[in-house]
Amino acid sequence: MLRIAIFGATSGIAQAAARDFAKEGAHFFLVARGATALADMAADLTVRGAGGATVRVADLSDPGSLAALCDEAREALGGIDVALIAHGVLPDQEVCEASAAATLDVLQINTMSPAALMIRLGDIMSAQGSGTLAIISSVAGDRGRPSNFIYGASKSLLSTLGEGMALKLATRGVKVLVVKPGFVDTKMTADFKKGLLWASAASVGGAIAAAVKAGKSGAIYTPGWWRFIMLAIKFAPGFLVRRM
Amino acid sequence: MAEAEGTQRASWGGYPASAQTLRAVRDRHAPLELISDETVLPYGNGRSYGDSCLNDGGVLLDARALDKFIAFDADTGILTCEAGVTLAGIIDLALPRGWFLPVTPGTQFVTVAGAIANDVHGKNHHHEGTFGAHVESFELLTSDGARRLCSPTENAALFAATIGGLGLTGLITLATIRLKRVASAFLSGRSIKFGNLDEFFALSAASTAAHEYTVSWIDCLGSGATLGRGIFMRANPASAEDVAEKGAKAPGRLPLTVPVMPPLSLVNKLTLKPFNWAYYNRQQTREIDKLWHYSSFHYPLDAIGRWNRIYGPKGFLQYQCVVPPDDQRAVSEALLGEISRSGQGSFLVVFKTFGARQSPGLLSFPMAGTTLALDFPIIGPSTFALLDRLDAIVVEAGGRIYPAKDARMSAETFRRGYPKLEEFRKFVDPRFSSSFERRVMRNDGGGDR
Numbered sequence: 024m025l026r027i028a029i030f031g032a033t034s035g036i037a038q039a040a041a042r043d044f045a046k047e048g049a050h051f052f053l054v055a056r057g058a059t060a061l062a063d064m065a066a067d068l069t070v071r072g073a074g075g076a077t078v079r080v081a082d083l084s085d086p087g088s089l090a091a092l093c094d095e096a097r098e099a100l101g102g103i104d105v106a107l108i109a110h111g112v113l114p115d116q117e118v119c120e121a122s123a124a125a126t127l128d129v130l131q132i133n134t135m136s137p138a139a140l141m142i143r144l145g146d147i148m149s150a151q152g153s154g155t156l157a158i159i160s161s162v163a164g165d166r167g168r169p170s171n172f173i174y175g176a177s178k179s180l181l182s183t184l185g186e187g188m189a190l191k192l193a194t195r196g197v198k199v200l201v202v203k204p205g206f207v208d209t210k211m212t213a214d215f216k217k218g219l220l221w222a223s224a225a226s227v228g229g230a231i232a233a234a235v236k237a238g239k240s241g242a243i244y245t246p247g248w249w250r251f252i253m254l255a256i257k258f259a260p261g262f263l264v265r266r267m
Numbered sequence: 268m269a270e271a272e273g274t275q276r277a278s279w280g281g282y283p284a285s286a287q288t289l290r291a292v293r294d295r296h297a298p299l300e301l302i303s304d305e306t307v308l309p310y311g312n313g314r315s316y317g318d319s320c321l322n323d324g325g326v327l328l329d330a331r332a333l334d335k336f337i338a339f340d341a342d343t344g345i346l347t348c349e350a351g352v353t354l355a356g357i358i359d360l361a362l363p364r365g366w367f368l369p370v371t372p373g374t375q376f377v378t379v380a381g382a383i384a385n386d387v388h389g390k391n392h393h394h395e396g397t398f399g400a401h402v403e404s405f406e407l408l409t410s411d412g413a414r415r416l417c418s419p420t421e422n423a424a425l426f427a428a429t430i431g432g433l434g435l436t437g438l439i440t441l442a443t444i445r446l447k448r449v450a451s452a453f454l455s456g457r458s459i460k461f462g463n464l465d466e467f468f469a470l471s472a473a474s475t476a477a478h479e480y481t482v483s484w485i486d487c488l489g490s491g492a493t494l495g496r497g498i499f500m501r502a503n504p505a506s507a508e509d510v511a512e513k514g515a516k517a518p519g520r521l522p523l524t525v526p527v528m529p530p531l532s533l534v535n536k537l538t539l540k541p542f543n544w545a546y547y548n549r550q551q552t553r554e555i556d557k558l559w560h561y562s563s564f565h566y567p568l569d570a571i572g573r574w575n576r577i578y579g580p581k582g583f584l585q586y587q588c589v590v591p592p593d594d595q596r597a598v599s600e601a602l603l604g605e606i607s608r609s610g611q612g613s614f615l616v617v618f619k620t621f622g623a624r625q626s627p628g629l630l631s632f633p634m635a636g637t638t639l640a641l642d643f644p645i646i647g648p649s650t651f652a653l654l655d656r657l658d659a660i661v662v663e664a665g666g667r668i669y670p671a672k673d674a675r676m677s678a679e680t681f682r683r684g685y686p687k688l689e690e691f692r693k694f695v696d697p698r699f700s701s702s703f704e705r706r707v708m709r710n711d712g713g714g715d716r
Binding site for chain 2: 067210
């Protein structure tokens with residue numbers, strides 16, 4: 024049975040992915056800030072068929088503590104087959120534009136923290152000679168756009184790091200999946216008006232689980248057609264991107 | 268809490284139009300958030316047909332994100348889950364472990380709390396009663412901040428008011444229900460053609476004791492000697508041996524969806540006669556033995572996504588009534604005659620006899636007698652006039668109309684059909700309301716449209 028560590032486990036996308044793995048009897052190590060939400064999630068996964076669910080309340084914004092947290096996950100599970108890094112915030116772009124401190128806070132939680140986890144988990148999986156490390160990045164990281172370049176920048180480092188790690192660690196039997204969702208209907212985007220481009224957390228989570236099970240490595244877009252939208256945006260002239 | 272302001276959220280019938288704020292409830296432990304003097308109404312999957320799931324000018328508490336399971340005992344079949352878990356989700360979880368819903372309506376895309384709030388029934392009403400009869404307990408969150416566990420023994424009066432209470436007594440956050448053991452995903456039984464109403468009642472009387480599930484489809488365009496002709500289906504859960512012997516397999520799921528709203532109703536005078544004729548004559552012999560997968564037996568329409576669109580942009584009204592057993596033959600004939608003469612109505616009428624088991628809710632719809640359900644594309648005032656005539660027949664016979672399907676009955680019709688309305692009103696949360704409640708439940712009349 025798969026042994027799965029999830030960081031930012033109570034996010035909508037992570038929960039959806041976890042439900043998919045739970046059906047097959049996976050064992051979980053779940054990390055998030057809220058104790059109640061974690062306990063609820065563990066109960067839900069157990070009913071759905073999980074072989075076990077250990078919960079760990081932790082604040083992931085302190086990068087210094089993260090290596091130890093990864094080791095704790097490895098010990099609790101007896102090895103890590105799948106690690107999913109799912110935490111992040113959607114910052115207020117205008118507040119960040121006016122405040123370096125606010126911007127650095129975003130980078131701390133969206134970038135530094137996942138990067139620290141990725142490095143340590145990559146190391147653990149390299150030593151195992153197996154494992155899949157999945158990181159939730161974003162299509163926003165593909166090109167800086169006026170409306171959300173702080174969020175986009177915070178994610179682009181994860182994409183680059185993950186893509187590089189995927190190529191490097193392939194030789195050691197480790198897969199690195201950089202997940203790039205488009206617009207997803209979750210707590211994070213609760214205040215947005217939803218249109219045709221929006222996907223549910225369940226569909227994105229399901230796509231992540233499917234990609235992990237299929238043994239994919241490298242970048243995936245969820246839903247898949249975002250690849251073409253982002254391709255167009257990447258090559259669009261600046262005067263068009265200026266309005267996005 | 269998240270809000271989408273002024274969201275247009277239609278009910279399944281697409282009538283009436285209604286504008287309300289959709290506010291997501293994402294945490295069952297959180298207190299109710301009530302702003303200014305707005306009214307709120309719990310909202311699930313929006314499968315109620317009329318206005319009982321709408322709150323025009325108010326707030327809908329969208330509880331679909333409350334979709335976690337809490338506990339399941341695979342030995343006893345006792346399941347505890349959050350309010351927004353769907354019946355489809357329960358089947359996915361429980362059926363592989365040998366359990367099924369004790370009672371299910373004709374769609375699996377409703378939430379558990381919605382099933383409680385409408386005290387839904389199924390084709391086995393004569394054996395198992397309503398959904399509410401299988402509810403062990405639920406937690407109810409009210410605007411005074413209280414969180415009460417309600418069961419037949421604890422807060423029993425509030426329990427009875429909330430079952431079938433149309434979401435008006437508070438927000439159900441979680442519920443515990445008793446599932447039913449099954450040996451397979453199939454039902455075995457027989458499909459029998461009948462030529463008129465007398466044959467239907469004879470078949471029904473002969474079948475109910477030995478068959479857990481019975482239901483009929485009647486051609487509502489039959490008249491004279493063929494008035495009330497149709498197909499009677501009866502079944503019991505199939506044994507594992509039965510399924511293995513016949514080599515039955517679950518049907519593949521074709522992703523059928525009505526992709527767009529057609530400019531007018533596809534159900535009209537031109538299409539109705541040939542369809543009903545074909546449906547009735549498709550079955551060549553009088554009786555056929557059948558082995559149905561649960562999805563095709565219980566949820567034939569779930570196979571077609573957004574089927575409600577076939578009625579076009581004006582929407583449709585579903586009409587479901589029940590009339591007591593005493594005059595059920597004569598009253599059914601009067602109703603079918605009225606529908607047949609009008610030339611309106613949908614492809615098929617669902618016909619079924621309810622059993623005598625007492626429903627647990629103050630406003631539960633099911634009672635002993637015969638129930639009839641069918642759709643009417645909204646053509647215009649003539650559609651409403653026809654349904655008013657049907658109401659008169661039903662009320663006169665001591666029957667009632669199903670709120671989950673209704674968008675137009677008068678306050679008077681509702682009051683006469685539900686004698687416990689006055690008692691129920693004591694349990695309505697002062698901050699909860701719905702378009703339906705304002706239309707038919709108030710003393711000051713209402714009922715205007």
